[in-house]
Amino acid sequence: MEKLLISACLIGDKTRYDGKSNYHPLIKELLEKYELVPFCPEVEGGLPTPRHPSEIVRDRVINDQEKDVTKNFKEGASKALMICQYLGIKTAILKEGSPSCGKNEVYDGTFSGRKIKGSGITAQLLIKNGIKVISENEIEEFLRN
Ligand code: SF4
Numbered sequence: 001m002e003k004l005l006i007s008a009c010l011i012g013d014k015t016r017y018d019g020k021s022n023y024h025p026l027i028k029e030l031l032e033k034y035e036l037v038p039f040c041p042e043v044e045g046g047l048p049t050p051r052h053p054s055e056i057v058r059d060r061v062i063n064d065q066e067k068d069v070t071k072n073f074k075e076g077a078s079k080a081l082m083i084c085q086y087l088g089i090k091t092a093i094l095k096e097g098s099p100s101c102g103k104n105e106v107y108d109g110t111f112s113g114r115k116i117k118g119s120g121i122t123a124q125l126l127i128k129n130g131i132k133v134i135s136e137n138e139i140e141e142f143l144r145n
Pocket of ligand 1: 007010016039040041042043098100101
C-alpha cells in the first residue's frame with residue numbers, strides 16, 4: 001500500500017494551536033487505499049500544544065506574542081521532508097491555510113483573519129523537493145483519480 005504523509009490534525013490528532021483537531025470526513029476512504037503517516041510539523045518542531053497562533057510575516061514566522069518561531073517551523077519542515085525521503089513517500093496531504101501546512105493560502109501576517117495566496121513553510125519545502133502536495137480541499141479529486 002502506498003504511504004502518504006498527512007497533517008496529523010486531519011486524522012483527528014489534537015495538534016492544532018488551540019488543542020483541537022481538524023478531522024476530515026474522507027479519512028476513512030483514504031485509509032482504504034493508502035497507508036497514512038500522520039505528522040505535525042509544529043509539534044515536531046518543538047512547539048507545545050496548545051500554543052500561540054503564528055503567521056508568516058515576509059521571511060519569518062511570528063506568533064501573536066511577537067515571538068519569532070521561524071526556527072521551530074523550519075525544523076518541523078525539515079523533519080517532514082526527512083520522513084518522506086526515509087519512507088519513500090511521494091505525496092503529502094496537508095491542512096489548508098496553516099503557516100506550516102497550507103498549500104494554496106495562508107493568513108496574511110496581520111492576525112486579522114485575512115488570507116492571501118501562498119504556502120506554509122512545510123508545504124514549500126516539500127514542493128521544492130519534489131513531493132506532491134495535496135490540499136485537504138483536493139482530497140476528493142485525489143481519491144477519484
Ligand atoms: S502544523 Fe499542520 S498538522 Fe500541525 S496542527 Fe497545524 S495544520 Fe495540523
